[in-house]
Amino acid sequence: MKSTINRRDFLKFLGFSTASFVLTPSLLKAATNPSIVVVGGGFAGATCAKYLKLWGGSSIDVTVIEENANYVSPILSNLVLNSQKVIGDITFGYQNHANTYQINMVHKKLVTIDKDNKSLILDDSSTLSYDYLVLAPGIDFSPVSGHDFTKVPHGWIAGTQTTLLKQQIDTMVDGDEFVMSIPKSPYRCPPGPYERACVVAHYLKNVKGYLNSKVTVLDANADIIVEKDTFGSAFTSYGVDYIPNATVTAVNSDTKTVTYDTLLNSGITKTAKVLNIIPNQKAASLIFDAGLNSGNWASVDAISYESTITSGIYIIGDSQGTSQPKAGHIGNAEAKVCADAILRKINNVALYANPKTNSACYSPISTTQASWLTVVYEYDSTTKDMKPVSGAGYPTAGSASSTNYKDMFSWSTNLFKDTFY
Secondary structure (H helix, E strand, O other): OOOOOOHHHHHHOOOOOOOHHHHHHHHHHOOOOEEEEEEEOOHHHHHHHHHHHHHHHHEEEEEEEOOOEEEEOOOHHHHHHOOOOOHHHHHHEHHHHHHHOOEEEEEEOOEEEOOOOOOOOOEEEEEEEEOOEEEEEOEEEOOOOOOOOOOOOOOOOOOOHHHHHHHHHHOOOOOOEEEEEEEEOOOOOOOOHHHHHHHHHHHHHOOOOOOEEEEEEOOOOOOOOOHHHHHHHHHHHHHEEEEEEOEEEEEEEEOOOOEEEOOOOOOEEOOOOOOEOOOOOOEEEHHHOOOEEEEEEOEEEOOOEOOOOOOEEEHHHHHHHOOOOEEEHHHHHHHHHHHHHHHHHHHHOOOOOOOOOOOEEEEOOOOOEEEEEEEEEEEEOOEEEEEOOOOOOOOEEEEEEHHHHHHHHHHHHHHHHHHHH
16 A cells, blocks of 8 residues: 555645646756755665655756665565575665666765755765755664674664574574564564564474474563464464563573563573574664654654754654654655655645555565555644544454465565665
């Protein structure tokens, strides 16, 4: 599903036809085009840059700063762990952004945001100026004592971490244990850790035939936070040992030992053949460095995703601090609201008063079945936040089935195309 905000409504509000929009004199009146810089090339950043140019055309200049030449999708990445996918299947480049949409792609790392001078300093000491800045830098992790990602992968930023976790799983033999942690909410992709536990448990038990192997889940939350019936049933079926209120306090990355506390006991230790610790999460470090955070996340007005701390800077995707979840599909939706808002601001047009976004996700439960979860959000002008549309019964979920497994690939393909093509 896509955001209910569409380009036709935007153009209708402005009084322009789709064909004439980029040629309209009011959009070309500036001697120098407004410069919009997007930092981050994931689902939120790549979508925002694409739609800014798709809707704004030659009237604006758009630059994307993305350190990597390719993006590896966290969506479907758990299917690499059970050999249903390989990394190349979920890797995307930015050729269409550069060639089709005439977006300036800069594959460097942003080091400093100079808010006073609207300037960005990159890792080669070069600088870029901007009129509007969109930050979509993803997540960062709260450190856990002793946790070495190169030995105990989190696998929560897809790519090399996914490959490392897959390699470690493939060393397991019957009787070995896989132990993973689930961070305290909020974190990227709420169903994702539960999905991973199901995928790995099914793979070990039903694909590899390891009837004596075990999957243990240490959940920092009091209970399964989404799709409780679906994941709970799968845990029972696969023999997953689920431990709620389990707070990871330390990791010995050499011995693959985790130390954790529960409500009743502290200092519990467990050693595993494969240890997958997913730390608690927060906004990316550049949000903190630029002083754009309120607590662990960036404070924004969800009508546009403009920072409530510094005007002219917008934060979308996983670092934003609204009540919406942090995930690829809704990051794509936020990006369109943000792009619409920036174009309206450039042209002195009132912001759309009631933006809506959609969070949707399919979760594989095995090699043949998947479930789904969706929520439609609407803007609350009182709180300047998003809330589920009232009276619609959200969140809505679909239980695990083979039909949903097939539909999962249609959904993900559409999202990949809308973001990267």
